[in-house]
Amino acid sequence: MDERDLHLMQGILFTDMYQLTMAQVYFEAGIHERPAHFDHFFRSYPNYGDHKAGYCIAAGLDWLLDWMENTSFDQPALDHLARERDIEGRPVFKEEFLHWLSREGNFKKLKLQAIAEGRVVHPNVPLTTVEGPLAMAQILETALLNSLNFQTLIATKAARIRHSCGSRLLMEFGLRRAHGWGGNQASRAALIGGCDYSSNAGLSFVMDVPPKGTHSHALVQAWMAMGRSELEAFQAYADLYPDSCLLLVDTVDTLNSGVPNAIRVFRELRRKGYEPLGVRLDSGDLAYLSIQVSKMLDDAGFPQASIVLSNDLDEMTILQIHAQIRDDSERNGVNAEHVIRRLTYGVGTRLVTSAGQSSLGGVYKLVALQVGGEWKPAMKYSNSVTKLINPGHKKAWRIYDNRDRATADLIGFSDEDPASQETLTLHHPAIQGVSRTLKRSDISRIEPLLERVWEGGGRRQPRPTLEELRTRCREDLNHLDTGVLRMRSPHIYHISLTPRLLEAKLQLIAKVHKLREG
């Protein structure tokens, strides 16, 4: 695998083969340039086993648009396709089709609307809609789902972990256990969803945020192998990084060696006019050790020094550590909140792989096709009625109540305008007869969620900065009910259909039944 192979694998052929063979069927049938409309959405929140999410954070869009900008059927890709043979040794792809791909095989004629990256999103609401020539809209599917499914999964996990650790510093450390090159997407999504920093050097430079880290056990081991000591290793580190001195104290023995040696080094630093950042604990009973180490640092005159925790942390472990510190603080004569306030977190594996739920099941469904200048709804007549897609061109709105809390997302046809109505009827998307009525006076705002992000050959909006993405995320989370933010058994946020969309869906269901019986 060299640069050329890497380019091939990350270019237009970063797709499932069937997108290309289907595109050729469309080409043969002469419908490859017919306007089509696809919806992208996911059907359920991540469920991590004994805890689950009550919201997701949309992520991955900006990198998808980058890919669309830079990617088309170039000669190396076309050459590979031209060489492909079927069982009988005949070319799989015909010359005319490849010729069409060489001219039109790019994403310039598509239009994308999307819910902005960084925002809170919910199941069944279209997160992205794609409109344009059927063949290229089809070919976009795999890359779109790959980018949005994964980054949304990780941004969501990061938001949950951020929630568990309050306003304390949170760093992403997961590259070594991440899924190959996907570690870069993981670090990016983690920064959007809630991490302050990442250890991933290259990605941090690209996102324009300084990469962070401490040191590993190897540093102390190296000094000791040379017959020198943990203290001398710490001193070497502190000499080089006097104003960002954070020492890993569990290589030998946390309480009997690591922390006493760190304190010695911190005292030297202070004599030279520097304040230490703190220590890192990477093993053992982190709650117990946090209390003990906090006392030692206080007694030595370093009440401001941080304690960085790492070692397979996630949102539930962090909550558990806080609970244990609160349970155990009185017995130890410490103020629990003081200990918790000085904790900061290095989270790796369980964040970047979304442990417990390692995928988000986002799908990309054809919902309408233009026939004779008119849009016709496209349906998948699945075996299960709850999996029926919502047909046609749709919009989505977020409805805020009088406390300015998001109370529901509403899906309707794109020519509907809920803001103009005196009362809003919100229908449950699956259970018939269940609905909720809101008066205009109960509502503080109705916000359209989908924005035009790609049209006329490229982006419609400037590239968002990381800070903008993070701000969107924080603000949306602030508008959620605390029950929705809950880590386990969260309150179910309402996703509703307008009466017209529900009616259209019911008609299609009736048509399915007829079709099955007929």
Add this chain to the structure above:
Amino acid sequence: MDERDLHLMQGILFTDMYQLTMAQVYFEAGIHERPAHFDHFFRSYPNYGDHKAGYCIAAGLDWLLDWMENTSFDQPALDHLARERDIEGRPVFKEEFLHWLSREGNFKKLKLQAIAEGRVVHPNVPLTTVEGPLAMAQILETALLNSLNFQTLIATKAARIRHSCGSRLLMEFGLRRAHGWGGNQASRAALIGGCDYSSNAGLSFVMDVPPKGTHSHALVQAWMAMGRSELEAFQAYADLYPDSCLLLVDTVDTLNSGVPNAIRVFRELRRKGYEPLGVRLDSGDLAYLSIQVSKMLDDAGFPQASIVLSNDLDEMTILQIHAQIRDDSERNGVNAEHVIRRLTYGVGTRLVTSAGQSSLGGVYKLVALQVGGEWKPAMKYSNSVTKLINPGHKKAWRIYDNRDRATADLIGFSDEDPASQETLTLHHPAIQGVSRTLKRSDISRIEPLLERVWEGGGRRQPRPTLEELRTRCREDLNHLDTGVLRMRSPHIYHISLTPRLLEAKLQLIAKVHKLREG
């Protein structure tokens, strides 16, 4: 993110920041070029929740070596490092260090030994050993772990899924739910561990194996939106791909529409002299539907047509489908083995994300450092004795019994030679006093596991073909006891230490205790 950013993120800065700051500490201390020895190993098999692995399949090495070949501290990387500032606004990296990196910041002086890619591997056995200048061996850590952890995780999952479906065709379909660009590594590892084909087009071309696929619901939906029928959509597909016709039959209604329409198309194909490949089922009760569809295909005269199953499959689901078909076949008047023999599998999400256990905890530990021309063992004095690393330069051997089954992996010092001994004592690595003795006559072979793969500035061996990797994998699996291959509660394969290594480790443990008490 453009091509330049992509290069930056996948080049030498695909690493944790602390590798670079530690390297600078080594540089300042003048030990950056001191020969060091790191071991890479993992501590436990993947545990997927209610089932777990009894072996792993090593993967990721060849791409790691590619990366090492093509990667060094180039000017863009050095420029980013030179701009990095600490809290006080001073450069984090000193000019002399960056200058050293510009000259020596590559992997040419390292020596790597490794267990060959594709082979069965077990916990605590060194899978890779790295020897060379301390700073560059340190900097390799993140990329090495990223590549080997992830591909080993996925190759292992693929081997398990392969085991569950016997010799039937197995395809990997997971790119849309894979972890970003890591989808390419996932597809590669899946092909090594047991998948026959992948849907990932670019990766398949790079691996020189044809990408495979069928079609999606969108094809049928498009025809129906145009007022045409499922049958016509199938016909369009069959016309274009007459000798590889595989039809997805669950868009409308599997038994009442999809299969009857597919059979009509298959009959037309046969009249034209083609045999159909079969149908794909992507929803519903796959075992029940397999029986019904098998009967319909038989009755129509297509007993050879395959039934491709997909929809969140993994090894346990496949076993369950087989069991249900066997339970239900008599009542339905079918031969269960006939149905099972015609099944083939499209496995996606749960394979490429290793659902249930989304990471492998491989670690990279400094085990020795050269001091005054002599190797000194390096230890991490962890809080838990079972996590103590095995010190020094080691070798590993696989011991085969008289049935030519692998019976144990043995770890010892690199100057030991178990093949020369009349009886072998295999010590349990953690529980003292537990050992097993093998006579020479009980043993058919003793095979050294580690091979030189990188030395003298590059690869020591030709790049393996996919077929070679797959053969290694299959042959090693054939040498495992069926108990070890079991999906749930597998038999624990023996990992043992030689008496000399155990003795050395016990001495180090005693030293730790003294150190902690002193």
